[in-house]
Amino acid sequence: MFNKLKSISDLIISIVFSIVIWLVLGHYDAFEKLMYFLRTHEEYELDELLLLLMVFGIISIFYIYRRVVEQRVINSQLKKLNETLEQKVKNEIDKRRKQEQMLIQQSKLAAMGEMIGNIAHQWRQPLNALGLVIQNIQFSYSRGELNEENLSRNINKANMLTTNMSNTIDDFRNFFKPDKQKEIFKVYEPIKKAIYLIEATLEKNKIKIETSFENDLEIYGFENEFSQSILNIISNAKDAIIENNISLGEIKIKTFKIEDNIIIEIKDNAGGVKAEIKDKIFEPYFTTKEEGKGMGIGLYMSKTIIENNMDGQINIKDIPNGSCFVIKLSIPNIKNDIR
Ligand SMILES: Nc1ncnc2c1ncn2[C@@H]1O[C@H](COP(=O)(O)OP(=O)(O)OP(=O)(O)O)[C@@H](O)[C@H]1O
Ligand SMILES: [Mg+2]
Structure with missing residues (x-):
């Protein structure tokens, strides 16, 4: 114009x-x-x-x-x-990209810091158990009861514990990778694995563990991660029983089916969670434990694994003398879940 x-x-x-x-x-x-x-x-x-x-x-x-x-x-x-x-x-644009890369790097570093904390958390239990295995060997030897069968049982246990510790690192590595492989597995297997890992500590503190598994219930997700999330809950129950000096400590785990859902209940008689902190216990870094005894990430991790990675739900409800953690997962739809 x-x-x-x-x-x-x-x-x-x-x-x-x-x-x-x-x-x-x-x-x-x-x-x-x-x-x-x-x-x-x-x-x-x-x-x-x-x-x-x-x-x-x-x-x-x-x-x-x-x-x-x-x-x-x-x-x-x-x-x-x-x-x-x-x-x-x-x-x-170059300046922005550099800033973005710096941010990504920072968040990676933060995640790595968190990951190391998580590994340390998951390792505490098998490390304790490993210590007990070594003590057992020493004890049997000092009493002249160290025979081949006794030794091989302890060595097997130690091997399983170290394998599990190494798997933990892989699991955590996978945890940060988006391309994780999900699978269908029997619900009791990771629960048994978690119990096995904490068994020694439970025995030492005279805490009874009772299980009731409905046969052949299967779920879809990451088996090791799921095992860790169960371990976190059992571990908390054990801590609460010890802290509250419950003489006959008891943890009961039950799996059953309701309609299209699989329910896992983990009950304890440790006295329950105080009402004023009940809505905080799943938050990251919330803990009532003294420094060095708890980081406050156990339940946060369990919730993340169950809700984000397995599309499930985790809740806590009061029961007489204690608390009950309820995990709700859907029964895998073979056609949709396995691609
Ligand atoms: N079964 C339970 N009975 C009583 N209190 C519980 C129970 N489970 C969890 N809590 C409370 O919830 C808090 C948060 O638990 P969470 O597992 O997230 O962290 P933590 O056990 O304190 O530390 P971390 O798991 O990192 O070692 C605990 O500090 C404890 O006060
Ligand atoms: Mg915990």
């Missing part, structure tokens, strides 16, 4: 300018002289109107030339401006 206006104004200016020059030439007889000159040279047969057109043409060409030069200057200025703008945008 602006360019169009400019070319029309250029044309008007050219016409006006040509008429002015034509008039000036006429006024000073220069025009007459020019006509005379041209007429005396026979090859030119020009009349006044043609001359006006010539003058107009020359001036127009001059104007057009000026406009082209002007436009070129403007274009090159615009190009430069575009280039600097492009560079500025590129610099800004």
Whole structure:
């Protein structure tokens, strides 16, 4: 639009300018002289109107030339401006990307810190159990009861514990990878595994553990992760029983089916969770334990595994003398769950 206006104004200016020059030439007889000159040279047969057109043409060409030069200057200025703008945008994008990468790196470091804490948490139990196995061997030896059978039983147990510790690292590594492999497994297997890991500590503190598993119930998810989430709950029950000096400590685990759901109940007789902290216990870093005894991530981890990774639910309810953790999972749909 602006360019169009400019070319029309250029044309008007050219016409006006040509008429002015034509008039000036006429006024000073220069025009007459020019006509005379041209007429005396026979090859030119020009009349006044043609001359006006010539003058107009020359001036127009001059104007057009000026406009082209002007436009070129403007274009090159615009190009430069575009280039600097492009560079500025590129610099800004680069700066943003670097900031994003820094943030990702920071969150990775934070996650790694958390992961190390989690591994330490999951290792505490098997490490204790390993200590007890070693003590057992020493005890049997000192009483002269260390026979081949006794030794191999203890070594087997120690091997299982160290394998489990190594698996824990893999499980946690997988925990941070989005491309984890889910599978269908029998619900009692990871529960048994968790019990096995904590058995020694339970025995030491005279805590009885009772299980009742409805046969052949299967769930879909990450077996080791699930085992860890159960271990966290049993471990808490054990801690509460010890802390509250319950002389006949008891933990009862039951699995059963209601409609399309599998229910896992973990009950204890440790006295229950106080009402004022009940809605906080699943939060990360919430603990009532003294420093070094608890980080407050056990239940948070269990909740994350069950709710985020297995589409389940975990809740706590009061029972006489203690608490009951209820895990609700759906029965796997073979067609949908295994792709
Ligand atoms: N069975 C239970 N009976 C009584 N209190 C419990 C029970 N389970 C959990 N709690 C309470 O919930 C809090 C949070 O538990 P959580 O497992 O998340 O952390 P923690 O056991 O304190 O530390 P961590 O598990 O990291 O070692 C505990 O500190 C405890 O006060
Ligand atoms: Mg805990």
